[in-house]
Amino acid sequence: MSEITIALGKGRLESFTLQTFEKSGIEFPDFTEDSRKLIFNDRDHIYQIVLVKASDVPTYVEKGAADIGIVGKDTLEESGADVFEVLDLGFGRCKFAVAGLPGETYDSSSKLTVASKYPKVAKDYYHKKGVSIETIKLNGSVELAPLIGLSDVIVDIVETGKTLKENGLVVLEDISEISARLIVNKASFKTKTDRIHWFIDEMSKAVEQETV
Ligand SMILES: Nc1ncnc2c1ncn2[C@@H]1O[C@H](COP(=O)(O)OP(=O)(O)OP(=O)(O)O)[C@@H](O)[C@H]1O
Numbered sequence: 001m002s003e004i005t006i007a008l009g010k011g012r013l014e015s016f017t018l019q020t021f022e023k024s025g026i027e028f029p030d031f032t033e034d035s036r037k038l039i040f041n042d043r044d045h046i047y048q049i050v051l052v053k054a055s056d057v058p059t060y061v062e063k064g065a066a067d068i069g070i071v072g073k074d075t076l077e078e079s080g081a082d083v084f085e086v087l088d089l090g091f092g093r094c095k096f097a098v099a100g101l102p103g104e105t106y107d108s109s110s111k112l113t114v115a116s117k118y119p120k121v122a123k124d125y126y127h128k129k130g131v132s133i134e135t136i137k138l139n140g141s142v143e144l145a146p147l148i149g150l151s152d153v154i155v156d157i158v159e160t161g162k163t164l165k166e167n168g169l170v171v172l173e174d175i176s177e178i179s180a181r182l183i184v185n186k187a188s189f190k191t192k193t194d195r196i197h198w199f200i201d202e203m204s205k206a207v208e209q210e211t212v
């Protein structure tokens, strides 16, 4: 039985996370991205990774099924999970933006409709601006929404800008920067203090090494 369980989302953050672990000497010999296995133990049997759907990482950590999680700031913000966000891991960089057709302007006489995989983020952003919106929750291909009249604009992730460009859309407003974060369950932080502090320190060193 491992001391520490780490929830990691299947997908874009997997290989960066494993590289960061390796820099700290934490190795998962059985881990391969094409495997269908969901639990991996490290060489020293201190840590186990559980591979979950990226959007479920905050839930596993908040509920204590995992002590630690690696998750995009976007997913963390949308979840509203009650966890400690302890470190910016520096990879998985992209941004939240409002995007739409070029020249799209806000007409205050009618409610703005915003399609997004991140309805909470969209609501919070427009709430701060004092604009009331109708959100339409989508699960992917969000760029389609303004093209076929489902919404006025979208709130989505922009990394290279390729998806927007190829669909004739533009960034209308930047919202915030996104990168992968290390999150910790609040109870684990108290009960497994030494091990978790050690782990955070090692991850910090690995991230610093990357940025110098
Ligand atoms: N181009 C990008 N599109 C989406 N996420 C990106 C991008 N670049 C970096 N990221 C970061 O990678 C994280 C994980 O993305 P990934 O696609 O694996 O999960 P997801 O968006 O929840 O996927 P899905 O809904 O398909 O399971 C995102 O939460 C985000 O922080």
Ligand SMILES: O=P(O)(O)OC[C@H]1O[C@H](OP(=O)(O)OP(=O)(O)O)[C@H](O)[C@@H]1O
Residues within 6 Å of the ligand: 139, 140, 141, 142, 143, 156, 157, 158, 159, 160, 161, 162, 163, 164
């Ligand atoms: O700026 P870019 O580099 O083009 O990346 C941004 C795109 O990537 C993400 O989509 P994803 O690939 O996760 O697909 P889906 O959300 O449509 O399923 C995001 O929702 C954008 O569509």
